[in-house]
Every structure is written in C-alpha cells, then in structure tokens.
Amino acid sequence: MLIPARVQFLLQLPAPLLTAYVSTKPTGRFQHRLTPEYLIWLDKEAKAIALTLAGSEQELFQEQLGRTKNFLRTWKPEEKGLVVFAGAAAWNLVPLRLDVENELRWGRPALTQYLRLLSENKPCGIVLVDRTGARFLRYRLGELTESAEKQFVVDISQWKKSEVGHFSRAGGTKRTRGSQRDVFEHRMDARYARLFSATAKQAVNLCAREGLTALFLVGSERLLEPIKESFPQEFRARVVSIPEDLSGLSAPELQQRLEPRLVAWSLEQGAALVASLLADEAATVVGFDKTLVHLQKDKIRTIVLTRDLDAILRQCLSCNWMDRSADPRCPACGGKRSAVTLRDVLPGLAHAHKVEVEVVSGAAADRLQAEGGMGAWLRQPKQARLRRAIKRAS
Numbered sequence: 001m002l003i004p005a006r007v008q009f010l011l012q013l014p015a016p017l018l019t020a021y022v023s024t025k026p027t028g029r030f031q032h033r034l035t036p037e038y039l040i041w042l043d044k045e046a047k048a049i050a051l052t053l054a055g056s057e058q059e060l061f062q063e064q065l066g067r068t069k070n071f072l073r074t075w076k077p078e079e080k081g082l083v084v085f086a087g088a089a090a091w092n093l094v095p096l097r098l099d100v101e102n103e104l105r106w107g108r109p110a111l112t113q114y115l116r117l118l119s120e121n122k123p124c125g126i127v128l129v130d131r132t133g134a135r136f137l138r139y140r141l142g143e144l145t146e147s148a149e150k151q152f153v154v155d156i157s158q159w160k161k162s163e164v165g166h167f168s169r170a171g172g173t174k175r176t177r178g179s180q181r182d183v184f185e186h187r188m189d190a191r192y193a194r195l196f197s198a199t200a201k202q203a204v205n206l207c208a209r210e211g212l213t214a215l216f217l218v219g220s221e222r223l224l225e226p227i228k229e230s231f232p233q234e235f236r237a238r239v240v241s242i243p244e245d246l247s248g249l250s251a252p253e254l255q256q257r258l259e260p261r262l263v264a265w266s267l268e269q270g271a272a273l274v275a276s277l278l279a280d281e282a283a284t285v286v287g288f289d290k291t292l293v294h295l296q297k298d299k300i301r302t303i304v305l306t307r308d309l310d311a312i313l314r315q316c317l318s319c320n321w322m323d324r325s326a327d328p329r330c331p332a333c334g335g336k337r338s339a340v341t342l343r344d345v346l347p348g349l350a351h352a353h354k355v356e357v358e359v360v361s362g363a364a365a366d367r368l369q370a371e372g373g374m375g376a377w378l379r380q381p382k383q384a385r386l387r388r389a390i391k392r393a394s
C-alpha cells in the first residue's frame with residue numbers, strides 16, 4: 001500500500017506536535033475508577049515524556065497536553081479509538097472503529113501505528129449469497145456497510161405456460177413429467193448461471209471502483225462453487241470462500257461473525273508475504289540496516305516490517321542520511337547528526353521514496369523479526385542488474 005493521501009496530509013502537519021492514539025476499550029485494570037482509563041494512561045505517559053524535554057519545549061508540550069486532556073475529559077467516545085494531533089498550528093482528530101494501542105508521542109506526527117492499521121485492515125468486499133439473491137457489502141477500517149443489492153428473481157410463470165406445461169402440479173401426467181422436469185431444470189440452471197455470472201461481474205466492478213483488495217464470498221457451499229467459477233480466472237485468487245449461510249443477518253451481526261475471519265485472513269496474507277520475501281532472494285533485501293540503506297537510495301518498491309519495530313537512528317542535519325551507527329558525524333557528508341527513531345521517520349521516508357508499506361503481525365512478524373524486522377522488494381531484481389553489468393563489461 002502506498003502512503004494514502006490522508007496520511008500524506010497528516011505528515012505535513014507542522015512539528016512539534018503531540019500525537020495521542022487513544023483506545024476506548026476498557027482493559028479491566030481500572031474498572032472501579034470513575035475516570036476513563038485513557039485519561040489515567042495519558043497522565044502517566046505524559047510525565048515520562050516531560051522528563052526528556054528541555055525548558056522551552058516543555059512549555060509547548062504542556063500546552064498541547066492540557067488542550068488534549070481538556071478535550072478528552074468531555075469527549076463521549078462512540079468509536080473504538082481516536083488519534084489526536086495537537087500542535088501550535090494543528091488540531092486534527094481521526095476517529096477509528098478499530099482497536100488502537102494507546103500511544104503518546106511528541107515531535108513529528110506519529111503515523112507508524114496508523115500505517116499498521118491501514119496495512120492490516122485493507123478494504124475488502126463481501127458478497128452474501130443465498131437462493132433468493134446476493135447482498136454486496138464493503139468493509140473498510142472496521143466499518144461494514146451495504147452496497148447495491150441484486151436479487152436472483154427467476155420468473156418461472158411464463159415457462160409453465162409455454163413449455164413446461166403442468167410441471168408444478170403434483171397431478172401432472174407421469175409419462176412426460178420426467179422430461180419436462182429436465183427441461184425445467186435445464187432452464188433454471190441456465191438462468192442461475194447467468195445470474196451467478198452477473199453477480200461475479202458486479203462484484204469485480206465493486207472491487208475495481210472502490211479499490212477493494214479481496215472479496216469474501218459467503219453462502220452455502222453448493223452456491224459458492226458455481227459463483228466462484230463465474231469470476232474471471234485472474235480474479236479468482238482474490239476470492240475467499242466462507243461456506244456459511246449468513247444471509248438473514250443484519251450488518252452489525254454480520255460484522256461480529258465475519259470480523260474474526262477477516263483478521264485471520266489478514267494474518268495469513270502477512271505470513272504469505274513474509275514467506276515470499278524470504279524466498280525471493282534475487283528480488284529482495286532482508287535485514288534492518290540493508291533495508292534502510294536501500295530505502296534511502298531509492299531502490300525499494302515495497303517495504304515489509306514488523307508491527308512493533310523501532311530503533312534509534314542518527315540523522316544527518318545537512319543531508320538527512322540516517323543509520324544506526326553511533327557516529328556523531330554523517331558518513332556521506334561529514335555533517336552533524338541528531339538522534340531520531342525509526343517510527344518517527346519511517347512514514348515520511350516511505351512517502352518521499354514512493355514506497356509501498358506492509359506491516360505484519362503474529363507469526364509472520366516473529367519470522368521477520370528473526371531476520372532483523374525489515375525487508376523489501378527491490379525496484380529492480382539483483383539478477384537483472386547483474387546481467388546488465390555483464391553485458392556492459394563484455
């Protein structure tokens with residue numbers, strides 16, 4: 001996923017500012033208090049940050065902290081989470097329907113967690129089918145909404161008269177009934193095949209129009225197979241079948257039933273991504289330092305990192321080059337360097353170099369962590385570079 005426009009906007013907010021990811025989900029630890037947990041957390045976290053700040057910056061920090069606290073004291077949360085960006089020239093609120101982790105940062109806008117939420121919750125389509133029709137829904141950042149609806153209306157009244165005769169009556173003549181039923185079922189099958197194909201077409205259009213990465217097809221197994229086959233071959237890899245008849249459920253009930261499946265699917269995608277990253281040696285770089293170097297040299301197309309990855313880096317004040325070495329001088333230009341964290345600089349770096357960012361959790365993260373926590377697909381595979389070099393030399 002390339003850095004989306006809304007993140008680009010937040011990246012431009014003037015620093016220093018306070019970024020607060022606030023979770024409204026109670027953990028049960030402070031159940032008996034009247035103050036919401038997030039306010040207790042905020043106070044504790046703010047004290048830790050304040051200790052690291054010098055006088056003039058301390059004042060700016062306390063001002064934005066007070067402003068944020070005042071807002072949160074009277075806030076009536078309806079969402080699972082909220083991100084507050086508070087600075088001398090900024091006040092932006094991003095409500096989220098996803099579980100967020102409490103996080104308080106001072107300095108540049110802290111967007112790494114937001115990128116992770118976007119990466120783990122890619123928008124997808126859901127098509128619910130039963131014998132009477134299909135419902136089209138879209139799932140975007142924790143919100144399930146209905147889209148257009150397509151009914152499988154099969155009008156059999158005309159066939160009865162003209163071709164199938166007395167098919168529907170129990171007392172029809174026995175001799176001809178078998179063949180009439182064949183004709184009828186053949187017609188029904190043909191009609192359903194057209195409806196399935198129309199459903200598939202509509203689903204493909206929905207995904208293209210709204211940038212949905214995957215399509216979940218939900219219904220009884222008997223219906224799913226023929227519908228899945230109606231999708232164009234190249235699209236089928238994006239179709240995930242869930243063989244359950246959930247057609248009678250409302251959108252909130254559906255969300256409750258489907259969300260665990262979507263999370264599981266996202267984890268599987270992450271695992272597959274890391275597996276292919278580690279297997280595709282000619283096209284990738286793996287490891288913290290190597291990946292950071294290639295990223296800054298504009299050689300990376302897609303970067304993959306673990307959700308909690310962070311490290312202290314030194315950034316050159318004149319040419320911006322950064323790495324993990326403790327050297328106070330820049331290796332590129334000899335300029336002075338200051339300390340930054342990977343989490344602070346990564347979204348900006350990814351945007352500046354037009355790199356796609358994928359963040360992985362769970363087992364995929366453990367596997368990547370063992371390789372340094374980061375890896376990337378190169379814009380140009382190493383072998384191709386090698387072949388060109390050989391050609392030039394000969």
Ligand SMILES: [Zn+2]
Nearest residue numbers: 316319330333
């Ligand atoms: Zn430099």
